[in-house]
Amino acid sequence: MAQTNSTETARCDVDAVFDCLSHRHRRYLLDLLRGRTSMTESDLATHIVAWERAKPLIEVTRRECKETLSTLHHLHLPKLAASGLVERDETDQTVTVTDNPVLQTASVLDAIDTTTTDSHDSLDAVFDVLATERRRTMLSILAGQYHPIKRRTLARDVVAQEADIDEKDVSVDEVDAVLASIHHVHLPKLLDAGFVEYDAEAETVTYEGHPALRVEWVESSMGNEISETVASDEESGDIQTIDGRSNIISYGQSLCEYADDELFLLFTKTGLLEAGCFTRIADAVDRGVDVYLGSPDSQVRERVKERMPGVTIWEPKRDWLNLPSSEGRVGRLVFADREAVMLGTLGELEQGVHQESAIAGRGTNNGLVTLMRELLNPRLGLLEAEGHDIQSPL
Amino acid sequence: MMAKLPSDADFDSVEPDEVYSLSADDRPSAAVYTTVAELSGQQALEMVPLAETIDPEALDLMFDGPKATEANAIFRYADYYVVVTSEEIRFYEVDTETS
Numbered sequence: 001m002a003q004t005n006s007t008e009t010a011r012c013d014v015d016a017v018f019d020c021l022s023h024r025h026r027r028y029l030l031d032l033l034r035g036r037t038s039m040t041e042s043d044l045a046t047h048i049v050a051w052e053r054a055k056p057l058i059e060v061t062r063r064e065c066k067e068t069l070s071t072l073h074h075l076h077l078p079k080l081a082a083s084g085l086v087e088r089d090e091t092d093q094t095v096t097v098t099d100n101p102v103l104q105t106a107s108v109l110d111a112i113d114t115t116t117t118d119s120h121d122s123l124d125a126v127f128d129v130l131a132t133e134r135r136r137t138m139l140s141i142l143a144g145q146y147h148p149i150k151r152r153t154l155a156r157d158v159v160a161q162e163a164d165i166d167e168k169d170v171s172v173d174e175v176d177a178v179l180a181s182i183h184h185v186h187l188p189k190l191l192d193a194g195f196v197e198y199d200a201e202a203e204t205v206t207y208e209g210h211p212a213l214r215v216e217w218v219e220s221s222m223g224n225e226i227s228e229t230v231a232s233d234e235e236s237g238d239i240q241t242i243d244g245r246s247n248i249i250s251y252g253q254s255l256c257e258y259a260d261d262e263l264f265l266l267f268t269k270t271g272l273l274e275a276g277c278f279t280r281i282a283d284a285v286d287r288g289v290d291v292y293l294g295s296p297d298s299q300v301r302e303r304v305k306e307r308m309p310g311v312t313i314w315e316p317k318r319d320w321l322n323l324p325s326s327e328g329r330v331g332r333l334v335f336a337d338r339e340a341v342m343l344g345t346l347g348e349l350e351q352g353v354h355q356e357s358a359i360a361g362r363g364t365n366n367g368l369v370t371l372m373r374e375l376l377n378p379r380l381g382l383l384e385a386e387g388h389d390i391q392s393p394l
Numbered sequence: 395m396m397a398k399l400p401s402d403a404d405f406d407s408v409e410p411d412e413v414y415s416l417s418a419d420d421r422p423s424a425a426v427y428t429t430v431a432e433l434s435g436q437q438a439l440e441m442v443p444l445a446e447t448i449d450p451e452a453l454d455l456m457f458d459g460p461k462a463t464e465a466n467a468i469f470r471y472a473d474y475y476v477v478v479t480s481e482e483i484r485f486y487e488v489d490t491e492t493s
Contacts, residue, residue: 132451176438177424179439180424180427180428180438180439181424183438183439183443184423184424184427184438184441184443184444184445184450185423185443185444185445185450185451187443188443188445188446189445
């Protein structure tokens with residue numbers, strides 16, 4: 001309850017920001033205040049009522065605003081001010097938006113843009129889930145799973161991640177306490193919002209994902225501020241290196257979200273296609289993106305075929321992209337719109353899991369992207385020509 | 395049909411079955427489900443999720459910080475009436491015969 005150190009404070013701020021975003025009126029207020037110097041509380045109330053009832057500002061009566069104005073004054077504005085997103089001037093009852101970096105984050109701007117957002121209820125639920133660090137940690141663990149995960153295993157992973165210790169150093173008491181909080185508090189929330197499915201008999205949690213969820217919101221539990229894995233619209237000639245399996249997974253997932261036209265995926269080993277990837281691929285298909293997925297695992301191919309009939313699937317038979325001078329070999333490849341790429345290589349096996357590292361590039365003229373285009377265009381042409389039922393291995 | 399929840403005053407003359415003293419870093423919601431589980435002779439995981447009765451996080455927020463000294467909350471969870479104040483949580487077994 002009492003905040004003991006600065007890290008704790010920073011984490012709480014992320015909770016508070018997501019909590020602010022979990023009500024559509026507060027999202028609308030932030031959108032209104034952006035780009036304006038300041039607004040009075042009664043102006044804000046008038047705008048909300050006009051928006052809610054879809055009528056011109058001039059037709060909104062003082063009576064209609066009364067209830068909204070008191071909710072603003074007693075609930076929404078204190079919350080927004082406490083999280084540092086707005087400043088209030090008590091004497092003349094005006095509100096000003098602050099230069100908090102959260103409000104420069106592309107994914108947050110998208111979420112508060114009421115003209116493009118149609119599912120307000122589902123965004124409320126998503127931000128409500130995100131408003132607690134433990135649930136963000138749970139989501140980040142779940143999105144990295146290939147199979148349903150035992151509830152107790154999830155609790156142990158959460159303890160290890162929260163305390164930044166190895167799973168084997170986690171005490172039974174800590175796992176019990178976290179497991180109880182998952183049972184009584186967090187799992188019901190995730191179930192309500194449709195993020196997971198729970199099998200009470202097997203005590204397993206299956207990650208379903210959510211179309212409105214963005215990777216960088218979940219990953220904000222890792223750092224202490226909201227960061228973006230794919231920077232807004234910056235194109236760069238640089239080639240980025242990414243270390244660590246979880247960072248690679250989330251970068252790959254953010255590329256899946258980034259694709260508008262075409263998504264080309266290759267996973268050379270079983271187990272590289274996590275549940276979180278599945279849902280993002282399905283979302284891409286729903287957006288009308290042409291998705292091509294290669295996997296040597298017939299089970300994966302069957303599963304994808306069953307769950308996502310719109311995906312073109314094939315079996316990569318040849319030695320795909322063996323990099324001659326590299327120490328490892330290609331494990332996963334994500335190529336979005338032929339202008340952003342991530343190439344992950346598999347290294348030494350450690351406790352049954354390959355060490356991974358990846359290189360990534362973004363922008364039409366990026367060196368790595370150009371190289372990948374040269375290498376892959378002939379094969380992509382072949383895939384397009386053969387259509388949705390590729391029988392022969394490429 | 396569920397009986398009407400007793401009011402604060404109804405508990406004044408009754409001795410609670412259990413009292414839990416809240417310390418500064420306690421989350422009231424966790425104290426509620428662990429204590430009711432103990433009183434019912436069950437494991438916390440065997441109990442119906444507290445979230446199906448009240449919003450546990452709303453309860454924690456309600457008693458978070460010095461501004462909460464005047465607040466209290468009364469609700470029923472499993473076979474107990476639970477009275478939460480900023481200092482303690484009192485548990486009263488529901489008389490299932492009369493309710």
